[in-house]
Amino acid sequence: QITLKESGPTLVKPTQTLTLTCTFSGFSLSTSGVGVGWIRQPPGKALEWLALIYWNDDKRYSPSLKSRLTITKDTSKNQVVLTMTNMDPVDTATYYCAHGTGATIDYWGQGTLVTVSS
Amino acid sequence: QTVVTQEPSFSVSPGGTVTLTCGLSSGSVSTSYYPSWYQQTPGQAPRTLIYSTNTRSSGVPDRFSGSILGNKAALTITGAQADDESDYYCVLYMGSGINWVFGGGTKLTVL
Numbered sequence: 001q002i003t004l005k006e007s008g009p010t011l012v013k014p015t016q017t018l019t020l021t022c023t024f025s026g027f028s029l030s031t032s033g034v035g036v037g038w039i040r041q042p043p044g045k046a047l048e049w050l051a052l053i054y055w056n057d058d059k060r061y062s063p064s065l066k067s068r069l070t071i072t073k074d075t076s077k078n079q080v081v082l083t084m085t086n087m088d089p090v091d092t093a094t095y096y097c098a099h100g101t102g103a104t105i106d107y108w109g110q111g112t113l114v115t116v117s118s
Numbered sequence: 119q120t121v122v123t124q125e126p127s128f129s130v131s132p133g134g135t136v137t138l139t140c141g142l143s144s145g146s147v148s149t150s151y152y153p154s155w156y157q158q159t160p161g162q163a164p165r166t167l168i169y170s171t172n173t174r175s176s177g178v179p180d181r182f183s184g185s186i187l188g189n190k191a192a193l194t195i196t197g198a199q200a201d202d203e204s205d206y207y208c209v210l211y212m213g214s215g216i217n218w219v220f221g222g223g224t225k226l227t228v229l
Contacts, residue, residue, distance in 0.1 A: 037217075047156075047164065047207055049218040060217040096163060103152035103211035104169040105218065111163050 002026035004036070004097050004109035011115050012087050018114060022080040022097030029055055029075050035100040036073065036080040040093040041111075048093075052100060053080060089116045122210050124221035130198045130228055138224045139190040140208030146189035151210040153191035155184060158205045158223075167206075168193060195226075203228045 008020035022036060029036060037052035037060075051071040052060045061069050070083045080097060092115050099107040121143035130136035140153055147153060149171045156164040166175040168184035171191065181196045191210075195202055208221045 039220075046222045047158075047220045049209070049220055052217050060215065063216060104154055104166075105156075105209065106166050106169060106175065108163045108166070 002099055002107045004099060004107060006095060006097050006109045006112040008095075008112060008114065010113060011117065013118050014088055014116060016087050018082075018084045018087050018091070020082045020084075020095055020097075020112065020114075022082070022109060024078050024080070024097075024099065027099060029053075029073055029078070029080070031055055033102055037098050037100050037105065038071070038080075038082045039096045039098055039105070040091075041096070042090070042093040045093075047096075050084075050095075051082060087116045092116045120210075120212060120216070120219050122208060122219050122221035124206075124208060124224045126222065127225045127227070130195070130202075130226065132198060132200060132228055134198050135194065135196045136198060136226065137187070138193045138195075138206055138208075138226070139187065140192070140210070140221050141190040142210070147186065147191045147210065149186060151191070151212070153184065153186075154209045154211075155182075155191075155193045156207045156209065157202075158207065159203075164207065198228050200228050202226060 004024040035054040038050040053071045068085045073080045094111040094113045096111045097109045098105045123141045154169040155167045158164045172184040183194045205223045207223045
């Protein structure tokens with residue numbers, strides 16, 4: 001059974017750096033074709049893909065946010081970490097991590113709400 | 119800038135059939151974009167319904183089906199039920215570099 005769970009701060013101040021951790025089970029991020037990604041959803045708005053890291057350490061980023069994002073993995077800990085710099089109130093959202101296989105996002109975490117406010 | 123388009127809202131009567139679509143601001147959607155569909159109810163994480171155009175995710179009833187209709191991807195719900203009332207998102211795979219782009223979602227009302 002594949003499960004993913006996001007963790008991190010619920011409140012960050014403007015200009016700070018956000019660090020979110022996705023801890024997963026039921027699969028290995030060393031398996032060919034497997035990736036873990038991040039998607040966010042501002043309150044009342046649509047989903048937005050942010051970043052993805054594949055089993056071979058190939059990293060993909062949303063073009064609009066690429067300069068602010070870094071995604072890394074720790075295969076031994078079954079964790080993927082996303083950092084987003086220079087946080088702004090418009091970055092207030094629920095952040096989801098998800099399991100991907102090839103071209104498909106298939107399993108989702110429960111999400112974690114991050115509020116950006118001074 | 120690639121924009122994935124969806125109807126903002128749709129309504130269907132209980133027992134009826136509805137088709138939601140997913141297009142591109144420029145160009146046509148084909149199976150090469152591996153369109154997938156997700157259902158989301160308020161306060162919940164998205165649930166994967168369909169991937170690779172027409173493959174149902176495990177546990178998804180067969181009244182949900184995916185296809186390509188003309189130049190768009192489509193999600194058809196046959197025999198709509200009250201608990202199908204949700205937001206539906208499509209995602210297109212853009213390939214190397216960008217990976218995925220989400221549509222703006224369709225709010226489906228069953229009444």
